[in-house]
Amino acid sequence: DTGVSQDPRHKITKRGQNVTFRCDPISEHNRLYWYRQTLGQGPEFLTYFQNEAQLEKSRLLSDRFSAERPKGSFSTLEIQRTEQGDSAMYLCASSPSRDRPRNEQFFGPGTRLTVL
Amino acid sequence: DAKTTQPNSMESNEEEPVHLPCNHSTISGTDYIHWYRQLPSQGPEYVIHGLTSNVNNRMASLAIAEDRKSSTLILHRATLRDAAVYYCILRVDNAGNMLTFGGGTRLMVKP
Numbered sequence: 001d002t003g004v005s006q007d008p009r010h011k012i013t014k015r016g017q018n019v020t021f022r023c024d025p026i027s028e029h030n031r032l033y034w035y036r037q038t039l040g041q042g043p044e045f046l047t048y049f050q051n052e053a054q055l056e057k058s059r060l061l062s063d064r065f066s067a068e069r070p071k072g073s074f075s076t077l078e079i080q081r082t083e084q085g086d087s088a089m090y091l092c093a094s095s096p097s098r099d100r101p102r103n104e105q106f107f108g109p110g111t112r113l114t115v116l
Numbered sequence: 117d118a119k120t121t122q123p124n125s126m127e128s129n130e131e132e133p134v135h136l137p138c139n140h141s142t143i144s145g146t147d148y149i150h151w152y153r154q155l156p157s158q159g160p161e162y163v164i165h166g167l168t169s170n171v172n173n174r175m176a177s178l179a180i181a182e183d184r185k186s187s188t189l190i191l192h193r194a195t196l197r198d199a200a201v202y203y204c205i206l207r208v209d210n211a212g213n214m215l216t217f218g219g220g221t222r223l224m225v226k227p
Contacts, residue, residue, distance in 0.1 A: 004159075033214060042203055042217030043160065056213060091159050103207075105215060107159025 002026060004108035006092050012114045013082055020078045021111045025094030032075050033105060034067055035091040036060065043091055049075060050097060082115045089113075120204045125222040128194045136189040136221050138204030143184050147206040151178065151189050152215070155200045160217075163189065163202070199225045 005024045013019050025032045030051050035043035046065070047057045051072035061067075064082075069075040079086055089112050093105040121139040128134040140149065150165040164171055164178045166187070171178045177190040191198055203220040 035214075042201075042220055043215070045214035045216065048214060058214075093159070104162040105160075107161065109157075110159055 004092055004094055004106050006090075006108040006111050008111060009109060010112050010114075012116065014116050015082060015084060017082055018078065018080045019082055019113065020076055021090055021092075021113075023075045023077070023092030023094075023108060025074070025092070026106055027073075028096065029094035029106070030072070030097035031095045031103075032069055033093040033095075034075070034077050035093065037089040037091060037110070038087075046077075079113075082113075084115045087113055087115045120206060120218050122202075122204055122218060122221045124219065125224065127224045127226060128191075130196060130225055130227050131193050134191040134194045134198070134223065134225075136191075136202050136204075136223065137186065138188070139186045140204070140206055141185045143206060144208075147208060149178065149180060149184075149187050150205045150207050150215070151176070152203045152205060152217075153200040154203070154220070155197075160203065160215075165207075194223075194225045196225050196227060199223055 007022045033048040034046040036046055037043040045058050046061050047067050049069040052069050064080045067077045089110040091107055091110045093107045095103050095105045148165055148167050151163040152160040153163050154160040164173050164176050166178045166180050179188045201220040201222050203217050205215050
C-alpha cells in the first residue's frame with residue numbers, strides 16, 4: 001500500500017498525559033499537512049511542512065502542540081498535557097511540491113484521540 | 117479566503133443522478149474550485165477541481181456557473197458507496213498550502 005499511513009489509529013489517554021502521533025506520507029511527496037477534525041465538523045488546518053521545514057502554523061496550534069519532520073520523510077505530532085478539548089480525529093495529508101492549484105492532497109485514515 | 121455555502125444534507129436514490137450545489141459568491145478570479153469527499157471513518161479524498169470550464173473525470177462532473185459564483189458537483193449514478201460528506205473548497209492560485217474545509221454536504225443514498 002503506497003498511501004499515507006498514520007499510527008496509532010486510536011489513542012485513549014487521561015487528561016494531563018502527553019501523546020505522540022506518527023504520519024508516513026507518500027514517499028515522493030515533499031509537502032505534509034496536519035489537520036484536526038471534531039465530530040460533525042470539517043477538518044481544520046493545523047500546520048504544514050515542505051520537506052523538513054515547518055512553513056505554516058495555524059493559531060489552533062497552541063504551545064502544547066509541536067510537530068516535527070526531522071528528515072523530510074515521516075512526521076510526528078505531539079500534544080503535551082492533553083485536555084478533554086483535544087479529543088478529535090487528527091488527519092495527516094501529503095502532496096507533491098508542484099506549485100499548482102490542483103496540488104491534490106492525499107489523506108491518511110487519521111488517529112482518533114480520546115482524552116478522558 | 118472566500119467562503120463557500122453548501123446544504124447540510126441531501127438524499128438520493130441509488131442509481132439516480134445527484135447534483136450537489138455550492139455557492140461561492142465572493143470567489144476571486146484566481147480561485148480554483150475543488151471538491152473533496154469523506155467516506156465514513158476515512159480521511160477526505162480528492163474528487164475534482166476546476167477554474168472556469170466544466171470538468172469531467174471518472175468520479176464526477178463539475179459544472180461551474182458562468183459568473184463562477186456557484187458550482188455543482190454531479191454524480192451521474194449514485195451508488196451506496198457514494199454516501200459521504202462532500203466538501204466544496206476554494207483554493208487560491210499558486211497556494212499549494214492548506215485546504216479550508218467548511219461543513220460540507222452529507223449525502224445519503226437510499227437503496
